[in-house]
Amino acid sequence: MDKVRYRTTPDSAISLIEGDYHEFAFQRHYHLDFHLGLITQGQQRFAYQGAQHQVGHGELVIMPPDELHDGRSLAESGYQVRVFAIEPDWFNQHLELARPQQMMSFDRLIVSDPQLFSRLCHLHQALAQPSLSQLAKDCLPYEGFSGLVQRYGASKERAPVALGRQSLATLKEYLLAHLDQAVRLEQLAALCDLTPTQLQRHFKARTGMTPYAWLSRLRLEQGMKLIKTGISGTEVAQQVGFYDQAHFTKAFKHTFGVSPSAVGHCQ
Numbered sequence: 001m002d003k004v005r006y007r008t009t010p011d012s013a014i015s016l017i018e019g020d021y022h023e024f025a026f027q028r029h030y031h032l033d034f035h036l037g038l039i040t041q042g043q044q045r046f047a048y049q050g051a052q053h054q055v056g057h058g059e060l061v062i063m064p065p066d067e068l069h070d071g072r073s074l075a076e077s078g079y080q081v082r083v084f085a086i087e088p089d090w091f092n093q094h095l096e097l098a099r100p101q102q103m104m105s106f107d108r109l110i111v112s113d114p115q116l117f118s119r120l121c122h123l124h125q126a127l128a129q130p131s132l133s134q135l136a137k138d139c140l141p142y143e144g145f146s147g148l149v150q151r152y153g154a155s156k157e158r159a160p161v162a163l164g165r166q167s168l169a170t171l172k173e174y175l176l177a178h179l180d181q182a183v184r185l186e187q188l189a190a191l192c193d194l195t196p197t198q199l200q201r202h203f204k205a206r207t208g209m210t211p212y213a214w215l216s217r218l219r220l221e222q223g224m225k226l227i228k229t230g231i232s233g234t235e236v237a238q239q240v241g242f243y244d245q246a247h248f249t250k251a252f253k254h255t256f257g258v259s260p261s262a263v264g265h266c267q
Helices: 088-095 114-127 134-152 168-177 185-191 196-207 211-228 233-239 245-256
Strands: 003-008 014-021 026-029 034-048 051-056 060-063 069-073 079-086 102-106 153-157
Touching (some): 034 114, 060 114, 079 088, 079 114, 102 134, 114 134, 168 211, 233 245
Antiparallel strands (some): 014 079, 034 060
16 A cells, blocks of 8 residues: 655755655656655656666665656555655755855766665654754754765756746746636746747747646645645645645645645644
């Protein structure tokens, strides 16, 4: 049976996932955050940038934000994973990148490093403990992730994804400000100074998704962030543009494998 648990941590920019997946398969999607996945049992298969990848016990997957991918178990026995979801700006703020326009990147998708894997597993367990001391809450993420960055990370310039006269980042900002409204294709096309047909073609070529599918995922990603802050499912559904809580709950569970009410909070 599939089991998954989402948790917040004392740092609002970092959240945790504990997953035991057998039948549940992630369809093509993206995240707003970095997802660092520690495979603690079994093997996972996923598609990323046109290639198929496998990752197994003791390996770490580093999935950057806004990158399209899927995921499923390689065998019927399933796989277990512990995931850190980290907002991109956390690295800028805590690891002092040279300039704000830079972003963190990593030189590999899959990391096989037993020492680092063990350290990050212990960090994941520690951050899930509500009894963690305040000083530990403040220091442990820096200690854990700085090792990862020192070995495999580098800063790079943020490369804008062009959509007509705008960028995908600009479009994302616009949509995040209007998630509770009915957005029309003509609005987005006008924002980018493109025709609706041109926008659909350019958007699919650059993201691998239609504008509708991309916006639907954005609504659910933002919904997850709001649920983690303790806002009720009814209010979140309204804020991210769902007609009612029932539709939001159904889409949320289909996407994340749990209902909004099952997302946990660490005190």
